[in-house]
Amino acid sequence: MAVKDRVPVPELEPSVRKGNFLEVSQGYTFELAHQEAQRCLQCKVPTCVSGCPVGIDIPGFIKEIIKGNLKKSYEILKSYNYLPAICGRVCPQEVQCEGACVLNKIGKPINIGALERFVADFASQEGFEDEVGRLSFSEGISKELGNAPRKLTDLRSKKVAVVGSGPAGLTAASELGKLGVQVHVYEALHEFGGVLVYGIPEFRLPKEIVRREVLQLETLGVELIKNIPVGYAIHPKELLEKYDAVFIGVGAGTPKFMGIPGSELNGVYSANEFLTRVNLMKAYKFPEYDTPIKVGKRVVVVGGGNTAMDAARSALRLGAQVTVVYRRTEAEMPARRAEIHHAKEEGIEFLFLTNPVRYIGNETGKLVGVECIRMELGDPDESGRRRPVPVANSNFVIEADVVIEAIGTESNRFLLNQFPDLKTNKYGYIVTNEYGQTSIPKVFAGGDIVTGSATVILAMGAGKKAAEGIVKFLVY
Amino acid sequence: MSKIPKNTILSKQRLAKATYEFWIDNALVAENAKPGQFVIIRTSEKGERIPITIADTQENAFRIVVKAVGKSTIELCMKNAGEQLYDIVGPLGKPSEIDCYGDVLIIGGGVGIAAILPIAKALKNAGNKVRVILGAKTSTELILQDEFSFADKLVICTDDGSEGIKGTVVDGMMEEFNLENPNVIWSVGPAPMMKATSMIAAQYGIPIWVSLNAIMVDGTGMCGGCRVLIRKEENGVTKEEIKYVCVDGPEFDGRYVDWESFIRRLQQYKEEEQKALERFLEEVGDISWL
Ligand SMILES: Cc1cc2nc3c(=O)[nH]c(=O)nc-3n(C[C@H](O)[C@H](O)[C@H](O)COP(=O)(O)OP(=O)(O)OC[C@H]3O[C@@H](n4cnc5c(N)ncnc54)[C@H](O)[C@@H]3O)c2cc1C
Ligand SMILES: Cc1cc2nc3c(=O)[nH]c(=O)nc-3n(C[C@H](O)[C@H](O)[C@H](O)COP(=O)(O)OP(=O)(O)OC[C@H]3O[C@@H](n4cnc5c(N)ncnc54)[C@H](O)[C@@H]3O)c2cc1C
Numbered sequence: 001m002a003v004k005d006r007v008p009v010p011e012l013e014p015s016v017r018k019g020n021f022l023e024v025s026q027g028y029t030f031e032l033a034h035q036e037a038q039r040c041l042q043c044k045v046p047t048c049v050s051g052c053p054v055g056i057d058i059p060g061f062i063k064e065i066i067k068g069n070l071k072k073s074y075e076i077l078k079s080y081n082y083l084p085a086i087c088g089r090v091c092p093q094e095v096q097c098e099g100a101c102v103l104n105k106i107g108k109p110i111n112i113g114a115l116e117r118f119v120a121d122f123a124s125q126e127g128f129e130d131e132v133g134r135l136s137f138s139e140g141i142s143k144e145l146g147n148a149p150r151k152l153t154d155l156r157s158k159k160v161a162v163v164g165s166g167p168a169g170l171t172a173a174s175e176l177g178k179l180g181v182q183v184h185v186y187e188a189l190h191e192f193g194g195v196l197v198y199g200i201p202e203f204r205l206p207k208e209i210v211r212r213e214v215l216q217l218e219t220l221g222v223e224l225i226k227n228i229p230v231g232y233a234i235h236p237k238e239l240l241e242k243y244d245a246v247f248i249g250v251g252a253g254t255p256k257f258m259g260i261p262g263s264e265l266n267g268v269y270s271a272n273e274f275l276t277r278v279n280l281m282k283a284y285k286f287p288e289y290d291t292p293i294k295v296g297k298r299v300v301v302v303g304g305g306n307t308a309m310d311a312a313r314s315a316l317r318l319g320a321q322v323t324v325v326y327r328r329t330e331a332e333m334p335a336r337r338a339e340i341h342h343a344k345e346e347g348i349e350f351l352f353l354t355n356p357v358r359y360i361g362n363e364t365g366k367l368v369g370v371e372c373i374r375m376e377l378g379d380p381d382e383s384g385r386r387r388p389v390p391v392a393n394s395n396f397v398i399e400a401d402v403v404i405e406a407i408g409t410e411s412n413r414f415l416l417n418q419f420p421d422l423k424t425n426k427y428g429y430i431v432t433n434e435y436g437q438t439s440i441p442k443v444f445a446g447g448d449i450v451t452g453s454a455t456v457i458l459a460m461g462a463g464k465k466a467a468e469g470i471v472k473f474l475v476y
Numbered sequence: 477m478s479k480i481p482k483n484t485i486l487s488k489q490r491l492a493k494a495t496y497e498f499w500i501d502n503a504l505v506a507e508n509a510k511p512g513q514f515v516i517i518r519t520s521e522k523g524e525r526i527p528i529t530i531a532d533t534q535e536n537a538f539r540i541v542v543k544a545v546g547k548s549t550i551e552l553c554m555k556n557a558g559e560q561l562y563d564i565v566g567p568l569g570k571p572s573e574i575d576c577y578g579d580v581l582i583i584g585g586g587v588g589i590a591a592i593l594p595i596a597k598a599l600k601n602a603g604n605k606v607r608v609i610l611g612a613k614t615s616t617e618l619i620l621q622d623e624f625s626f627a628d629k630l631v632i633c634t635d636d637g638s639e640g641i642k643g644t645v646v647d648g649m650m651e652e653f654n655l656e657n658p659n660v661i662w663s664v665g666p667a668p669m670m671k672a673t674s675m676i677a678a679q680y681g682i683p684i685w686v687s688l689n690a691i692m693v694d695g696t697g698m699c700g701g702c703r704v705l706i707r708k709e710e711n712g713v714t715k716e717e718i719k720y721v722c723v724d725g726p727e728f729d730g731r732y733v734d735w736e737s738f739i740r741r742l743q744q745y746k747e748e749e750q751k752a753l754e755r756f757l758e759e760v761g762d763i764s765w766l
């Protein structure tokens with residue numbers, strides 16, 4: 001008989017975690033994971049799998065936890081998902097696997113994310129991570145090569161450049177690396193991982209874990225090269241000449257601003273800047289680390305996605321009193337539910353149906369307040385969500401030292417400006433076929449630069465699909 | 477990849493008080509850099525990412541000129557030949573628009589002189605008549621003056637009159653305007669200098685390229701911290717646009733830059749910078765020799 005309630009995941013108390021950047025979720029122990037795994041019905045037609053963007057054999061890996069065979073469990077996970085310790089922590093499981101789990105009908109779904117994370121962390125602790133990593137081929141590629149084993153030798157002489165080391169690039173690199181392809185990953189920043197290192201904060205995804213999963217690539221013979229702005233230090237023409245194929249995974253990157261009056265005031269940040277200063281540059285340890293950040297006493301965060309939650313919770317940890325303003329209602333917030341829940345527990349205030357219209361500065365050009373207007377929900381827009389419309393004469397001012405806009409990103413032109421032949425759509429994202437192939441046959445692309453801002457797992461899925469595409473392209 | 481940069485300092489030379497020239501081993505930057513572009517440097521594992529203009533290149537190395545103004549630039553200026561810099565990324569930014577314009581006036585102030593050197597050379601090679609104005613507080617702070625011998629005319633301005641015209645580059649600029657208006661101007665130096673020269677260029681309706689020294693983080697268009705407000709009048713309506721200095725610049729037509737907010741944004745971290753500096757000085761002691 002299925003147990004209705006989930007085994008809770010140990011977490012740091014809100015009062016403890018508010019003052020530091022330690023990981024909030026402590027993860028299952030083996031005993032807890034084992035208990036939670038036993039709730040799984042091992043469905044013949046597992047709906048959870050259909051909810052997973054990369055189709056992980058979820059009952060399969062859970063069954064091995066029940067049996068206590070964690071190595072096998074890890075092998076299963078790893079053959080579908082190269083970054084399980086990361087995905088277990090950051091995937092929006094409630095709208096994917098867990099959202100599709102049959103147990104939703106009678107109670108709470110299996111905590112698939114926490115189980116995935118547990119198995120991945122265990123693999124690292126026990127040291128079988130690398131060994132399994134080398135051997136786990138993705139299904140698509142295995143099929144491809146199963147028909148023609150000789151082609152594996154051909155692949156070893158091929159060279160592929162991967163531009164960008166976010167989840168899309170890392171996954172493409174790992175898939176190709178496992179086949180013996182010579183892969184060079186180029187990253188513009190001084191750390192690998194893309195949003196995983198500059199965007200998602202330490203308290204949600206410790207950077208040590210990203211580093212661990214990234215370094216595993218080196219055991220596959222993949223060469224990781226940082227500080228290389230492709231398009232500037234290496235011209236696209238040179239890439240096309242030197243490599244047999246190229247994968248572009250440069251992310252969506254460029255922050256949007258609302259463009260309301262006062263955006264140039266000191267104290268107005270994009271979430272990307274705020275988070276990059278905090279995460280990549282470790283401004284939360286200033287002055288031990290050189291990069292400063294302004295927080296002040298009161299911070300207003302604009303937006304309702306993961307980025308907004310990450311910015312709000314980071315500002316809180318830096319000592320500010322934080323208000324999130326979001327123009328729709330809580331139900332429409334795109335952030336992971338767990339993060340909204342955590343943010344509330346930590347004492348962040350939410351003002352729904354509210355939108356800023358102007359930033360107010362003092363005589364020295366420093367932000368002192370955010371003028372907002374109340375909104376109400378009107379008719380549904382093209383996304384099906386009811387469109388927020390301003391309520392006339394409902395303006396009010398929130399005092400603030402810092403405002404952080406987290407209203408989304410757009411196509412990063414940094415590389416694309418140097419790559420004029422590459423076909424893009426009207427939003428500036430790269431156009432590809434289902435295998436990530438672009439208008440230039442030897443150039444493939446995937447992740448946020450193709451879809452616009454999405455998720456880690458979708459970027460990984462795209463990297464994997466493109467690796468398949470590249471293999472096909474290289475051997476035929 | 478064969479050319480992975482080592483970022484070793486090949487040579488170091490003191491040009492003026494607290495101002496140093498470095499040649500750094502980095503083939504990727506050396507081969508790809510064009511006038512107007514910059515690199516971002518981190519001097520240590522805990523360091524800030526600071527942008528510095530590429531002042532020249534040779535086969536496998538490039539040259540920078542750095543003025544020690546705060547923690548990171550002091551730390552950089554204290555490095556010696558043989559040492560390695562932690563991270564260097566570049567070239568970044570859009571290159572200068574080198575073309576044959578006819579008569580070009582080039583103005584450099586402070587370390588901005590290093591930034592205009594490659595631009596001036598390229599403009600000369602493109603067939604322009606090149607007039608150069610260099611400015612400094614006093615003659616001992618004037619740098620690289622000997623390297624401008626290719627210029628059709630070289631004017632020096634010092635605040636104290638210790639060399640050339642007694643006055644700022646703006647005085648020099650007005651004198652040149654009295655002789656003949658240039659077709660286009662480049663002006664690189666401290667923000668107030670770029671602002672002042674831009675105001676004059678605007679009065680005369682002459683395009684003026686300035687290289688904005690905005691505070692940056694990534695330098696790849698990802699954070700928006702380097703943003704600047706560009707304000708243009710078109711058919712009687714004022715159009716305001718947010719531009720990113722690292723990818724849309726660093727050069728902009730100074731006539732359209734909102735200087736007030738730009739200069740204010742440079743002051744954003746004054747208190748923190750002071751704190752970092754004091755802490756650093758406690759560690760390294762007296763640096764008046766720099
Ligand atoms: C704050 C924040 C929180 C998020 N939280 C979640 C979450 O909880 N769950 C989730 O699933 N998703 C989350 N996302 C979304 C997710 O992180 C992204 O969808 C995903 O990282 C996209 O991966 P990518 O590989 O396409 O690109 P990115 O992760 O953006 O990586 C691109 C990389 O390419 C590099 N690059 C760019 N141009 C060049 C160049 N010319 N040369 C060399 N390198 C270059 C960049 O520096 C970067 O490192 C979040 C995003 C943000 C910003
Ligand atoms: C495109 C560009 C090219 C530049 N070229 C040169 C050059 O060739 N030689 C040179 O000496 N300097 C150059 N600079 C300026 C140099 O980057 C700053 O002097 C340096 O970052 C100051 O750091 P600091 O820690 O020493 O001083 P701080 O005490 O931190 O700051 C002193 C002042 O420098 C500016 N500054 C601070 N942090 C940054 C940052 N991360 N990015 C940019 N500016 C900052 C601020 O206005 C600040 O008030 C350039 C700047 C830009 C944007």
Ligand code: SF4
Pocket residue numbers: 039040041042043046047048049058059100101102103109110112
């Ligand atoms: S749907 Fe839920 S109960 Fe069924 S196999 Fe998947 S996780 Fe287990």
Ligand code: FES
Pocket residue numbers: 691692693694695696697698699700701702703720721722723
């Ligand atoms: S420095 Fe981050 S966008 Fe320019």
